[in-house]
Amino acid sequence: MVVDRLGTDLQKMQNNNSGRLPAKTVMQIGIRMLDVLEYIHEHEYVHGDIKAGNILLHSLDASKVYLADYGLSYRYCPNGKHKEYKEDPRKCHNGTIEFTSRDAHKGVAPSRRGDLEILAYCMLNWLSGKLPWDHSLRDPSTVLASKTKLWDDLPNSVIKSSGEKDGCQGLAKFMAEVSLLSYDEKPNYADLRRILCKALYRMGTSLSSPLLNSLAQSFQKQSVGGGKKNYSQKTAVSTHRNQDTGNFGTRSVKEDSSSVQKTSHADLYPDIQNIHKPMRKPNVSPIHNYNKAGDKIPWNTDPSDVLERSDLELHEQHRRDIYKYGLAGSVLLLMIYYLIYVL
Template sequence: MPRAAKAAGDKPAPKKRKGIYQMPDPLPLGEELTDFQKKKWALGPSVGKGGFGEIYLASEVKEGKPQENPSHVIKIEPQENGPLFCELHFYQRAAKPDIIKSWKKKQKLKHLGVPSYIAAGLHDHKNKRYRFLVMDRFGEDLWNLFLKSGKKFSPKAAFTIGIQMVDALEYVHDQGYVHADIKGSNILLGFEPKAKDQVFLVDFGLASKYMPGDVHREYKPDPKKAHEGTLEYTSIGAHEGISSSRRHDFEILGYNLVQWMSGDLPWSKVTKETEVQAIKVKHSKDRNSFLQLSFKEQTYPTELRDYFNYVDKIAYEEKPNYSKIKALFKKGIVSSGEKFDGKLQFDTQKKENIKAINTPRKSPRKTPVKPAKNTKKLAKRNSDSSETAETPAKKRTKRKMQTEDSSSDARSPSPQRKKVKGREESTTPRSSKRVSERNDDVKSPKKRTPVGRNPEKKPISRAAGGKAKTNQRNPGSKKVKTLASATIATQTSPGLKGLRRTRKKAGK
């Protein structure tokens, strides 16, 4: 069963190394095929291609019309090709609906990940004959989900899939067959929403009988059959050309489990068949080093080590202990901190969404300031800047307060010293005059207001126009009189000569 179209840059699914087959010509949409039971099937769009044929959506034709929402698929290959013939042979003899139903009842299983046989036939198109197989429609394959999950499955997801695969393999083995090509692209999710936690083992193109005539095949290497299967996962025995046995299926499943949980296999980038074989043989002698190399800095589940140690000890003709293997996988789920509930949880995220998350957003906000190396200096600098930074309103308030302070100093009975910005300043007639002139510049209107009048009803400064009152409070203070007279002179006499006359009079 082929995978869906892969995104650009994705690693393609591992391919079989054996067999070069002729591909069928494309068939038109809506073409009708008649199976061996005389049922008609209308082809929908193509959903993928395998190594030997093409797969189309299909609907059964009833009353001359195909059904809506296709619930089946049809695999088609040229008649002279062999894989679909082997697969068809398995389905017709070992996957009939009544046999599967009886097995599920016997084993007390709610789900068995082996598709049921539906129909098959031959079809002629443009002077070519094709063989086809009708199957149930399934969902996405595990290889696509593996890529979408960042090439990593959680131990719970991987072991849950493993448990369902053990049930499927036990059924296949009980029918006298071995699968010999277990991999993510050949394991599909259920199509219906209620089957989202179910997986199905498909593509029995390499399936074969390990006990023809009730006698197990002989353990005998055959160079003509060497390296048969998918190079990345095939068993060591298959590399030697030995006929596949039940033990080999579990060795293949183990390599898949390691890849799903660790992300890769030590020989994944090796393309030469004999080199891959040598690496597998080397690691079969030390499973700890194999798992450490696969998981790198990660901690690998000890249940995987126990699994391989058990599989390595299974004899070529021996029947595996399926219950023991499932118990190991359940233990692995619990050891990972999860609960065994049969749920499949994939941390999938499409690449375009990942790209959007990693791309910086354009925002009007300012870039955050990097933390300074010396936080004490930064805090001091911030405190100084906060003290010096003043708003226009604060500046006006400060000037007003300075004006009132200077006026109160002018009313004081004797010169006093006050602190201004860290230094002492004497309250003398000259300094008071300077303050008065500065205040006058700030508040100066376009038209000067005569002394003693207050059209805006603002309080008049005693230093500016309160000469009599000042003398009443301080009758003996000449400096106050001088200050008041000088202030009046500066407001009423803008000329230099007028200022000098005023000062002479004030001196008298």
């Protein structure tokens, strides 16, 4: 199988830029994510876990953005029939708490509008470097209340949260459009893209701007040069649950860019001699199934001992056969000689 070699993820870029991204970059990535989500949705699936750590850039062309990690993806429209809106207390707060949709907080199965809501939270986080409910992540009910208040107070809530004049107006209009969607309604992706594109134009750029390439190069220089950490650590609680089985677990996710960046060829490709190490002999006792009543080999006998013993016995038997048939041949020759020359 051959796949594209991808570069860094957006979370590392955000961490290395004081926890925020330029408004132009946020709008560009938002538009590209709309393209990705539209494609996924057209094939009857939703992603359910959109966040910076799951968004990767191409290693050579940073204008190409990829959405990874489909562990929480869900088929919302099997056989052309959309899942019904149904709140299930057993599945409440599914996903990554700070970004998951209000539907997911209520235990409702993921939907297209849910993916767009998650994307809106991500864009708000990229613009401002924080979310209004960051300090309440261990209380999912409080997070849900904060998210509901954010949507009820549009557009002022976004302007207050982001403090970014260039991008917040476009994001607020984007969220207002998403808020009008019903649970099973198909979004108008073209209109949503148009809103973000207009925000780009107001900032004096466009979707084809090489800003992403410049930002990626800046990140690579910081990684190689060992730049100082200029962001704060954030601990979040993420709950993941399978929508079909209801199995779930809660884990703490510590977002920290202190992980080592592998930049050298030796780091990325370790010596092959270190990979191919000799395998140890498995510590497994052999199980024998002897059916002959006369078999006297004990159960705890080492099979290597049995093999050596069998070879030795075969060798001795071979020597006895040679002696026996050789002696018989000699007697036969003597009898023939006696019959011919003596008689």
